[in-house]
Amino acid sequence: MxxxxxxxxxxxxxxxxxxxxxxxxxxxxxxxxxxxxxxxxxxxxxxxxxxxxxxxxxxxxxxxxxxxxxxxxxxxxxxxxxxxxxxxxxxxxxLGIFRKVSLYKNKHKGGRAFIIGNGPSLTGSDLSLIKNEISFASNQIYLVYEQTDWRPTYYTMIDIYVARNISREVQHIDAPKFCAHPTLSALGPMCNTYWLHEKIVLDEEKKRLPPPFSEDVSHVIYDGSTVTYFSLQLAYYMGFSEIILLGIDFNYPGISLDTENNATYKKNVEQTASHFHRDYHKVGEQNHIPRLNEMYNAYKSANDFLKSKGVSVYNASRKTKLDIFELVRLEDWIR
Structure with a gap:
């Protein structure tokens, strides 16, 4: 029965x-x-x-x-x-809600992909250079569409606050969407969307540990305090052997990074742009404060794991403070 x-x-x-x-x-x-x-x-x-x-x-x-x-x-x-x-x-x-992503296992075996960050250095002209490449993008990336005919191949999201802030806009993104399961409560069901079971790894004192790197995202995908870590795990699952980062500035001007006393912040009028578009965050919207130490640990975990698997990751961001991945010029990677 x-x-x-x-x-x-x-x-x-x-x-x-x-x-x-x-x-x-x-x-x-x-x-x-x-x-x-x-x-x-x-x-x-x-x-x-x-x-x-x-x-x-x-x-x-x-x-x-x-x-x-x-x-x-x-x-x-x-x-x-x-x-x-x-x-x-x-x-x-x-009930199988997380297993549907298995359709993408090794779909791009041996290929290469760009993972797009939303830092201030990202431009529409750079994205136009890679419009024929497979790419992952996230969050408010649609704000750059007015500058370029580039569109992401895949879209990712992990942050519940972002999901609440832009739930209507996400519905109109024309790409397969891969989202951490907690965002389902804010986004609701969407066409062409895959929900991944995201897990945060904590120690006995409930403090974050450097996250493992998932080898099977149909089972679990680990939170690294940045959607880029989510995308890296997904890209590995899809079989890419070469990954190029773009727009990963690893720098958030205008945002107080006080994560001891605050977990979130609301943008005010005076804040300078911390992303590629001045209206990336609207005044009064609540968002998580970037946790740079946790993000750095996640990037290190990704680099260590992917190197051990023969996957190369390069950072082609125009301006970046992330020193883990080899820095390269975007122009050298244009086919």
Missing amino acids: KKKIVVFGTGEYSRRFLMVKDEISYYVDNDESKWGGKHQEKGIYPPAQLLSEKKTNLVITIASMYYRQIAQQLKELGFIEGEHFYKADSVLES
């Missing part, structure tokens, strides 16, 4: 299940005002509804930022973690 999948929670986190809504039996929520209503075309019930079900016929998934509290609530109702209820990510993975 097929088990019933019940989602506990109807907030933003539950939007991840839009991709598999036909697999969901119903939702439960602690908010009495929602009981008897509908969420994502399925009914909403009180937690007591779960007691009317045969436990062995249930898969309860917690789609909420309050996982620990809800887990305790379910335990008090007699449900066992790992047997009756699970984290949302593990259920989504079991």
